Amino acid sequence: MTLPLRAVIFDLDDTLFDDTGCTHAGLRALAAQSGLSVPPAELFARHAAHIRAIDPLLFRGELTAHGARVLRFTRLLTELGVPDPDGEAATVTYREAYRAAWAPLPGAAEVLHELRAAGLRLAVLTNYVREVQALKLAHFGLDALVDAVLCVEEVPAAKPDPRAYHAACAALAVTPAEAVMVGDSREKDVQGARRAGLRAVWVNRGSQAAPEPGVPVIAHLKELPGVLSLVPTG
Known part of the structure; x- marks a missing residue:
């Protein structure tokens, strides 16, 4: 189920x-x-x-x-x-x-607001160091829209190791089966997350790579709320 x-x-x-x-x-x-x-x-x-x-x-x-x-x-x-x-x-x-040239991708703040309003818990899981990533999030106020930020030095191993996603789930007090990973990397944000027991949504802005079976693909963040209810289990 x-x-x-x-x-x-x-x-x-x-x-x-x-x-x-x-x-x-x-x-x-x-x-x-x-x-x-x-x-x-x-x-x-x-x-x-x-x-x-x-x-x-x-x-x-x-x-x-x-x-x-x-x-x-x-x-x-x-x-x-x-x-x-x-x-x-x-x-x-x-x-x-x-x-x-710093800029959030279109719809980033709006989607985070919408998902929070829907009662979902939110996290950022990044394979880079906090010294850099925290500045980006804070600059656009995105840090205030998520419940947890996990950078590479704060998890047992980087994506696509299952322990990275499990650490993010633990920070949000959810099980992997209750979470979805959203990202642009097929290996690190889709395949790794699914192996760890999460669902996934692939943000693909024009790559010609073949679709990942069973994984919704979006080209713009504004599409995300509409597909979340359709994301199958991994």
């Missing part, structure tokens, strides 16, 4: 917050400063690869968020042939443009 839905757990970046748009803004500024003529899609992909390589050092406490950025941009610019790159200056340039 399907238990009633009592809680919604959201990813943050590219689910509630427009991280991709901000990243492109930061990289455009960095390319202009450094005289790079790399196609935007290639620059974005190279940058993402360096994030994946360096994040484990950040998560283990071997680097601060700022230190991770300096190392990331030093490596990226070196890879792109910039002689003697200044990682500190690159970090400042990127971060200023990234922050200037």
Whole structure:
């Protein structure tokens, strides 16, 4: 028997917050400063690869968020042939443009308000550090609209490990069968959540990836309230 839905757990970046748009803004500024003529899609992909390589050092406490950025941009610019790159200056340039472009995804606050009004408990579960993520949430007042925020250093393991979702459920005092995970990552927000016993909604804004069987797909957050009653058990 399907238990009633009592809680919604959201990813943050590219689910509630427009991280991709901000990243492109930061990289455009960095390319202009450094005289790079790399196609935007290639620059974005190279940058993402360096994030994946360096994040484990950040998560283990071997680097601060700022230190991770300096190392990331030093490596990226070196890879792109910039002689003697200044990682500190690159970090400042990127971060200023990234922050200037900060924006929630359309409907984020409105959907959180609507779900709270419906009596659902809400959480954010993110695979990044609180030092960064808490600022984003607070900047737009989204932190006041959720009951719990769990960042990567506060859970036993990052998504898609089942323990991440179970920690979020525990913070909301619900069972996995009473919760749904909403996010843009097929692996981390859909498949991992379902393996952990949660339901899932996939936020897919144009990816050509094949549908996940049994999982509702939305292109915009405003669609979420309408599909929640249709989410099957995992």
